[in-house]
Amino acid sequence: MARDGYVVPADPQVVAAAAVKKKTQPARSWILINASGQGTILDADKHAIMHRVQIHARDLRILDPLLSYPSTILGRERAIVLNLEHIKAIITSEEVLLRDPLDENVVPVVEELQRRLPPANLILQGQGDGKEYPSGQNDIEAGEEDESPFEFRALEVALEAICSFLAARTTELETAAYPALDELTSKISSRNLDRVRKLKSAMTRLTARVQKVRDELEQLLDDDDDMADLYLSRKLAGASPVSGSGGAYWFSASPTIGSKISRASRASVATVRGDENDVEDLEMLLEAYFMQIDSTLNKLNTLREYIDDTEDYINIQLDNHRNQLIQLELFLSSGTVCLSIYSLVAGIFGMNIPYTWNDNHGYMFKWVVIITGAFSAALFILIMSYARYKGLVGS
Numbered sequence: 025m026a027r028d029g030y031v032v033p034a035d036p037q038v039v040a041a042a043a044v045k046k047k048t049q050p051a052r053s054w055i056l057i058n059a060s061g062q063g064t065i066l067d068a069d070k071h072a073i074m075h076r077v078q079i080h081a082r083d084l085r086i087l088d089p090l091l092s093y094p095s096t097i098l099g100r101e102r103a104i105v106l107n108l109e110h111i112k113a114i115i116t117s118e119e120v121l122l123r124d125p126l127d128e129n130v131v132p133v134v135e136e137l138q139r140r141l142p143p144a145n146l147i148l149q150g151q152g153d154g155k156e157y158p159s160g161q162n163d164i165e166a167g168e169e170d171e172s173p174f175e176f177r178a179l180e181v182a183l184e185a186i187c188s189f190l191a192a193r194t195t196e197l198e199t200a201a202y203p204a205l206d207e208l209t210s211k212i213s214s215r216n217l218d219r220v221r222k223l224k225s226a227m228t229r230l231t232a233r234v235q236k237v238r239d240e241l242e243q244l245l246d247d248d249d250d251m252a253d254l255y256l257s258r259k260l261a262g263a264s265p266v267s268g269s270g271g272a273y274w275f276s277a278s279p280t281i282g283s284k285i286s287r288a289s290r291a292s293v294a295t296v297r298g299d300e301n302d303v304e305d306l307e308m309l310l311e312a313y314f315m316q317i318d319s320t321l322n323k324l325n326t327l328r329e330y331i332d333d334t335e336d337y338i339n340i341q342l343d344n345h346r347n348q349l350i351q352l353e354l355f356l357s358s359g360t361v362c363l364s365i366y367s368l369v370a371g372i373f374g375m376n377i378p379y380t381w382n383d384n385h386g387y388m389f390k391w392v393v394i395i396t397g398a399f400s401a402a403l404f405i406l407i408m409s410y411a412r413y414k415g416l417v418g419s
Contacts, residue, residue: 057119057138058118059141061139061141086098095239097240099254108240109186110127115179117174140177141174176309183310186237191320193230194230194324201220204219209337227328230324231324231328238318241314354408358407369396
């Protein structure tokens with residue numbers, strides 16, 4: 025179940041002024057969201073960002089929109105560097121820095137972070153004060169608090185956003201591709217072929233983007249050390265997320281996964297004693313979104329197979345039409361050869377040349393014409409029979 029947080033939005037005047045100056049803003053615009061959900065627009069250069077979150081320039085370079093870097097999730101000593109398509113963020117144990125907050129694809133991520141980052145105790149405190157919250161924030165079950173670290177809540181929002189974004193793009197592509205392919209099979213035309221070509225190009229690009237995100241999640245799941253580097257709160261506190269003395273343990277609950285871990289399951293797992301290398305909780309989070317992105321990739325692979333099958337069907341149809349043209353060409357060529365022989369004999373006898381052997385033998389022309397016609401017909405039948413035997417023409 026999604027976490028509904030106590031929202032403290034950014035100053036509306038600041039946001040409005042930033043929107044008016046969107047075209048004149050530098051490419052280094054950021055929004056800072058703290059643990060209580062408050063947002064602040066920043067125009068900081070890379071040195072200020074590096075000093076604030078204590079990362080190297082090579083890590084910040086990954087978030088440069090002018091450079092083409094694949095999807096990456098890096099764990100550093102005090103920050104998580106996140107580059108997932110349009111989501112370029114730096115997550116610490118207390119705040120989130122998100123790049124280009126006015127981008128149309130980033131705005132929903134900012135709103136979701138402000139809604140879900142505040143811990144449950146702030147929400148319950150706000151409910152006790154009698155404050156009103158947006159719809160859905162009063163659905164928190166009593167006693168069921170999200171004990172996940174701040175950095176994991178922010179990471180979950182980012183993963184959920186990118187998985188939902190890529191899934192939506194895949195659905196749009198499927199909606200446009202399948203009718204176009206069906207129309208192409210019923211009528212082969214230049215317009216339909218060009219339409220399918222563009223859809224196939226879009227599918228190839230989208231598949232590459234989904235594959236990069238999937239590969240990054242798979243790489244994280246295969247390396248426990250990389251997952252351990254993402255435990256920022258644990259590294260700062262020097263304690264494990266699971267302890268026999270009642271330490272905090274958490275599970276992710278995302279509305280996009282459609283599954284909810286019961287309290288009994290949480291309690292049974294919380295009894296397991298962990299250590300600093302215990303990454304089971306993060307592994308469950310990453311695995312859930314890995315399954316979702318893998319499902320999106322499978323849809324794209326299914327679409328690719330459908331396109332390949334359609335191409336094979338089109339090629340078979342074109343081969344059939346080509347064979348029909350070859351058959352017609354062979355038929356016409358054979359008829360031309362036979363008529364040429366017949367015309368040759370008729371032309372010889374039609375010449376104004378005196379023949380001594382033709383004297384007093386006027387019937388000779390008729391017999392030659394008849395014999396030549398029979399020979400031409402027999403030759404035509406022989407050629408067509410041989411072609412049918414070789415499979416060049418249909419029966």
